[in-house]
Amino acid sequence: MNDSDIGTKVRLMAAAKKVFADRGFKETTVREICALAGANLAAVNYHFGSKNKLYSEVLGDFLSFAFSRFPIDVGVCPDSPPADRLRAYIRGFLYRMLGDGDPLYEKLGKLLMAEMLEPSEHFIATLERYIEPTYEVLQHIVRELLPNAVEDIVHRCAGSIVGQCLLFDHAKGIIQRMCPELALEAGSLERAADFIADFSLGGISRLEAGENACP
Numbered sequence: 059m060n061d062s063d064i065g066t067k068v069r070l071m072a073a074a075k076k077v078f079a080d081r082g083f084k085e086t087t088v089r090e091i092c093a094l095a096g097a098n099l100a101a102v103n104y105h106f107g108s109k110n111k112l113y114s115e116v117l118g119d120f121l122s123f124a125f126s127r128f129p130i131d132v133g134v135c136p137d138s139p140p141a142d143r144l145r146a147y148i149r150g151f152l153y154r155m156l157g158d159g160d161p162l163y164e165k166l167g168k169l170l171m172a173e174m175l176e177p178s179e180h181f182i183a184t185l186e187r188y189i190e191p192t193y194e195v196l197q198h199i200v201r202e203l204l205p206n207a208v209e210d211i212v213h214r215c216a217g218s219i220v221g222q223c224l225l226f227d228h229a230k231g232i233i234q235r236m237c238p239e240l241a242l243e244a245g246s247l248e249r250a251a252d253f254i255a256d257f258s259l260g261g262i263s264r265l266e267a268g269e270n271a272c273p
Contacts (some may be wrong), residue, residue: 067105069095074116079165082172083113083180096187110180117173117181120166121188128153130195140202147196148223148258149251155227156242171227196220203262215262222254 073094077086087108088102088260095101106112135145157163171182174189193216198216200215201207226242234241242250 064098066095068100070097070101070105070112071115075120075162075166078113078116079162079169080104082169082177086113090244113180114183116166117170117184118187120163120170121184124154124157124163124167125188125192127158130192140199141255144196144199144203144219144259145251145255147199148219149248151220151223152226152242152247152251153253155223156244156247167227171224174224175228195222200262203259204266209264211265215258215265218261219254219258222258226250228250 070091073091074086076093077090081090088107089099091112092099092101102109102112106115128150130147130150131143132146132150134143138146155167157167173184174242177185196216196219197212200212204212204215226240230242239246240250
């Protein structure tokens with residue numbers, strides 16, 4: 059691939075991020091992306107194969123940046139206590155949702171959230187590459203905290219932790235209106251992360267003590 063081709067591909071990705079973030083997958087056209095990128099209509103198929111694959115590339119690129127900017131293990135190492143790794147996991151999760159103040163990051167985050175709530179066929183490859191491995195890390199942490207638990211309980215605990223994190227983003231508008239002090243913002247993120255961790259570790263501790271009432 060020559061320099062001209064590389065430049066075109068970079069421009070297409072930049073244009074696709076903006077158009078997909080503004081309009082979503084269904085409302086976006088290849089013509090809009092190519093016009094913004096200053097490329098001919100065949101460029102998307104040439105560089106990415108299809109609009110679907112370009113969309114997957116955009117989501118994957120966004121997640122790759124998000125995980126590099128806000129890792130799941132910041133401040134801990136593989137042999138850190140599982141409770142510490144859980145706190146780091148939750149903190150990274152919330153920071154990835156909050157972003158760093160970039161409006162485009164926020165819009166792409168909303169696009170990703172929509173896919174998390176109702177995955178499309180275009181999201182499967184991204185899900186398998188980024189989301190599933192991250193969720194497996196969380197399950198591994200929970201298994202360490204609950205070494206005697208059956209897999210069903212491990213999944214319930216991991217799902218509960220993810221659900222608490224997602225609530226701050228999915229219900230952002232309602233939270234801001236009803237409980238503004240709980241809204242996910244830079245100044246309140248650490249407090250939110252600590253609460254989710256404390257609440258989750260408390261429940262896991264009770265389960266480990268044998269007080270689980272779930273069937």
